Amino acid sequence: MRWSQSFIPTMKEVPSDAEVPSHQLMLRGGFIRQLMAGAYTYLPLGVRVLKKAEAIIRQEMDAAGALEIFMPALQPIDLFERTGRKEAFGNVLINFNIRRGDRTVHLALGPTHEEVVTDLMSRHISSHRQMPLTVYQIQTKFRNEERPRFGILRTSEFLMKDAYSFHSSLESLNDVYQKMYRAYCRIFSRCGLDYLPVEAESGPIGGDASHEFMIPAANGEDRIVFCKKTNYAANLERAETGRKPPVIATSADAKPVAKLHTPNVGSIETVCKLLKCKPEKMVKTLIFLADEKPVAVLLRGDHEANEGKIRRALGVKSLEMASPETILAVTSAPVGFAGPVGIKCPIFADHDVPLVVNAITGANEGDYHLANVNVGRDYPLETTYDLRNAAAGDPSPRGEGTLELVHGIEVGHVFKLGTKYSTSMEALYDDETENRQPIIMGCYGIGVNRILAGLAETKHDENGLIWPLAVAPYEVIISVIGANETDTLSAAETFYGQLQAAGVDVLLDDRDLRPGVKFKDADLIGIPLRVNFGGKGLKEGVVELKWRTSAESQRVATADAVKTVLEQLTARRQADAATIPQ
RNA sequence: CGGGAUGUAGCUCAGCUUGGCUAGAGCGCCUGGUUUGGGACCAGGAAGUCGCAGGUUCAAAUCCUGUCAUCCCGACCA
Numbered sequence A: 001m002r003w004s005q006s007f008i009p010t011m012k013e014v015p016s017d018a019e020v021p022s023h024q025l026m027l028r029g030g031f032i033r034q035l036m037a038g039a040y041t042y043l044p045l046g047v048r049v050l051k052k053a054e055a056i057i058r059q060e061m062d063a064a065g066a067l068e069i070f071m072p073a074l075q076p077i078d079l080f081e082r083t084g085r086k087e088a089f090g091n092v093l094i095n096f097n098i099r100r101g102d103r104t105v106h107l108a109l110g111p112t113h114e115e116v117v118t119d120l121m122s123r124h125i126s127s128h129r130q131m132p133l134t135v136y137q138i139q140t141k142f143r144n145e146e147r148p149r150f151g152i153l154r155t156s157e158f159l160m161k162d163a164y165s166f167h168s169s170l171e172s173l174n175d176v177y178q179k180m181y182r183a184y185c186r187i188f189s190r191c192g193l194d195y196l197p198v199e200a201e202s203g204p205i206g207g208d209a210s211h212e213f214m215i216p217a218a219n220g221e222d223r224i225v226f227c228k229k230t231n232y233a234a235n236l237e238r239a240e241t242g243r244k245p246p247v248i249a250t251s252a253d254a255k256p257v258a259k260l261h262t263p264n265v266g267s268i269e270t271v272c273k274l275l276k277c278k279p280e281k282m283v284k285t286l287i288f289l290a291d292e293k294p295v296a297v298l299l300r301g302d303h304e305a306n307e308g309k310i311r312r313a314l315g316v317k318s319l320e321m322a323s324p325e326t327i328l329a330v331t332s333a334p335v336g337f338a339g340p341v342g343i344k345c346p347i348f349a350d351h352d353v354p355l356v357v358n359a360i361t362g363a364n365e366g367d368y369h370l371a372n373v374n375v376g377r378d379y380p381l382e383t384t385y386d387l388r389n390a391a392a393g394d395p396s397p398r399g400e401g402t403l404e405l406v407h408g409i410e411v412g413h414v415f416k417l418g419t420k421y422s423t424s425m426e427a428l429y430d431d432e433t434e435n436r437q438p439i440i441m442g443c444y445g446i447g448v449n450r451i452l453a454g455l456a457e458t459k460h461d462e463n464g465l466i467w468p469l470a471v472a473p474y475e476v477i478i479s480v481i482g483a484n485e486t487d488t489l490s491a492a493e494t495f496y497g498q499l500q501a502a503g504v505d506v507l508l509d510d511r512d513l514r515p516g517v518k519f520k521d522a523d524l525i526g527i528p529l530r531v532n533f534g535g536k537g538l539k540e541g542v543v544e545l546k547w548r549t550s551a552e553s554q555r556v557a558t559a560d561a562v563k564t565v566l567e568q569l570t571a572r573r574q575a576d577a578a579t580i581p582q
Numbered sequence B: 001c002g003g004g005a006u007g008u009a010g011c012u013c014a015g016c017u018u019g020g021c022u023a024g025a026g027c028g029c030c031u032g033g034u035u036u037g038g039g040a041c042c043a044g045g046a047a048g049u050c051g052c053a054g055g056u057u058c059a060a061a062u063c064c065u066g067u068c069a070u071c072c073c074g075a076c077c078a
Helices: A021-028 A044-063 A077-083 A085-092 A114-124 A170-190 A268-275 A307-314 A324-331 A420-424 A448-458 A486-501 A515-525 A535-539 A558-578
Strands: A032-036 A039-042 A074-076 A095-100 A103-109 A133-142 A157-167 A196-199 A210-216 A222-226 A233-235 A258-261 A283-290 A293-300 A319-321 A347-350 A359-362 A368-373 A404-418 A428-430 A436-438 A440-447 A476-481 A506-509 A529-534 A542-547 A554-557
Touching (some): A021 A032, A039 A044, A044 A133, A074 A077, A077 A085, A077 A420, A114 A440, A157 A170, A157 A448, A170 A196, A196 A222, A210 A233, A283 A307, A283 A359, A307 A319, A420 A440, A440 A448, A476 A486, A476 A535, A486 A506, A486 A558, A529 A558, A554 A558
Parallel strands (some): A293 A347, A476 A506, A476 A529
Antiparallel strands (some): A032 A039, A074 A103, A095 A103, A133 A157, A157 A440, A196 A210, A210 A404, A258 A368, A283 A293, A359 A368, A404 A440, A428 A436, A542 A554
16 A cells, blocks of 8 residues: 555644543554544554454454354344343443334344344254354444543444354353363464453353453553462452451550541541541441341451452342441441441451551541541451452462552453353253253453554554554555655565565555654554665665664665565564464 | 533644734645755745524623533443
C-alpha cells in the first residue's frame, strides 16, 4: 500500500477526550475514530491489526478442533426469558420491539450467544455419540454498557470470539477445556501479549472451572494478584491468601477503652481524618443479612470485604448488605457507628482483626467511636476467617512467596458452564444407558478488540505504538526520502514491488514530505521495520534498516536490501515463534 | 445512577471573571516561493450559526434557566 493512496490520518496533538495511552495512540496513529461513547470506527490500519489477530485466533481454534460457525446478532427475546438472563442482564441487554406486519416482535442484540448455540445444539444433538463438539464464531456483541470507558477497551459494541463445547461427560469437558486453555496461551503469545492466566470465579462447577487471561496494565479495569515465586495468579474476587488464624489473646499493651465524640463522622476515611489515625488502626464492622439473619463482619479498616468469601465462610446461600433499619436494630446506632462491643448479632472476623491492638471501632451509639478496643477483653472471638480481598504483601496460598497486586485487562475467559443452559433450554441427549441427560457445556471467549487495546496499552514508547511483527498493520514501512525526485521514487517503487512479491506486508511512504515528518509518523503507527530509502544513503549505494524496537539503524547495500529485509523478518518471526508454548 | 470537568475552525487551546468594534492563536489545509535525515521557513488564503433551545439586555461566546453531548472518579459489568 502506498501511504499517499491510503487513509491514515495521523495527528500530532493528543485529542482532549483521550486519557489512556492506548486510546491516545490509536487515535493519533489513525487506527480508530470515535462515533459516540463506546462505539468506534476502525480505519484501515486498525482493521488490518484486527484481521491479523482474527487470523491467529482462527488458526489456533481450528487446530484445537473447534468448528467455525456464524450466528445472528439479532435474537428473539424469549431465548433470554427461558434462561432467566433477560432479568440477569437487565439494562445491559439491548432489546426493542419492531413491527412485522400486524405483529410486534421483541428482539435483542446478542450480548453473547449461549442461548442461540444451545438452541442450535439442542435440535442437533440427540446422542452421546455426537459429542464432543466444539463450535466458535467471531462476531459483534452488543452490550449497553452503563459506562463505556478508555476508548476501545470498554465499548457497547465489540468483536468477540466465542466458542462453545458440548459434552456427555465431565472428563470430555475437562479435556476440551485444557485444549482451549492451551490454544488461548498460544493465541495471546502469538499476538505478542504478555498475558497472565488467572483463576477466576468458577460458578456452578467449582474447582478450577474458570480462568481469565489478563494483560497486566496500569489502566486495566480488573485487579489481579500473583506470586512470582509460586506462579499463583487469580483475580481479586477469587484470590485466596496464605494467612492463618492468629492466636486470639488480649494484648499485654491493651489500654483502657475510651469513648470518643465523633459527630456526623461515620466513614473510615472521615474518622481517620478527625482522629488523625491510620485506617489500619481501625476495625470496621459491616452488617450483612446472611440467609436473612443479621451478622457482623469485622475487617481491618484498610481492607475490602469479599462477599464470596464471606458467603462461603458462613456457609450461607444469600448475602446482602443490611438495610439502615436492620443496622439500627442490631447496633442501636445509625449507619457508620457499628462496632463489635456489645453488638446484638453473631460476629465473624477476618484473620487480621485480632492483630489490631488498641483498635478504634464504632461505639454502637450515634456520633461515638471507641478507642483501645481489644479482642478477648472487649469482645469475644473464637476463630477467624479469610473474609477480605487479597492485598499486596499477603502470603501466597501456596505456602511461600508473597502476593503482588496489579491491574489487568481481561482479554480472554475460559469457563466450564456445566448444564446451566442445557437444563433451562432442555438440550438433552441419550446416554449409553438410554437415559436423557442435559448436555454438559463449556464456553470460551476472547475480546478481539481488547487484544489491540492491550497491545497498545503495554507496547508503546514516547514516540508511539510498537506492534509485534505478527499483528502489525504492516511489517515493513519504506520511508522514501526525497520522494519528489523521480529517480528515487521509482527506485523505491521497485524495492517495494520486490518485497511485496516476496509476500511481505509493506507500506510505501511515498508522500512528498520532509524526512522528520515521515520518521515521526512511522514511529507513531508502530511499524516493526523501517527502511529509509533515498537521501544521502542512496547516493552512497545503501539503504538503512531500522527496527522500531532498536535505537540504531543498519546500513545495507541497496543491492542486498531485499534479501537482508527478508532474512531479518524471518529471524524475527523465528525468535517470536520460539516463545510460543506448545 | 451519584460526584467532578469540558463543549469556541479538522486538532490543541485563548477570549467568559467585569456583556460592547469585523471572535483570536498554534498545528493542519489551499496557493506561490525558499528548503529537505527526526513533526522547516516566508508571503498570501480558505475555514467557526462560539453544542442546542429559551430568557435577561439597546447589545450575549461572555449573565440566567433548561437541555444535549463527551471525558474522568465511583456504583454496575453472563
